Amino acid sequence: MKKLKKSVNEMVSIAKARITEITAEEAKKCFADDGVLIVDIRDVRERQKLGFIPGSYHAPRGMLEFWIDPESPYHKEIFGEDKRFIFHCAAGWRSALAVATLNDMGFEAEHISDGFAGWIKADGPIEYPKAKKE
Secondary structure, three states, X not given: OOOXXXXXXXXXXXHHHOOEEEOHHHHHOOOOOOOEEEXXXXXXXXXXXXXXXXXXXXXXXXXXXXXXXXXXXXXXXXXXXXXXXXXXXXXXXXXXXXXXXXXXXXXXXXXXXXXXXXXXXXXXXXXXXXXXXX
16 A cells, blocks of 8 residues: 555645634534624535534535635625634644645635534534435
């Protein structure tokens, strides 16, 4: 097996050391604030199966840089708003890497260190997708 220069654990540790992290408990205190946008980068299937933070915005991890860059043809206007952006994934690994990349681009963001799992543990409110009508 080929040895990698850095493991995913190392990459996440490096990212976490240079970004702003908040806990799910801290995020609960501000999630209903109109000046805060919680961004869920989990796969759509995770949101469907486990639910999501009410009012959160879904931005799949694979499109983040494109949706945030105002020069990209895929730019989403919501990321140009004057808000506090807090990203999360399931456990805080993907969002740590994502926020480090976004910070490198000059986009100010932070992430929930313990992810959606922490949100559940902190007894944060959860919304579930509405069943599709046939």
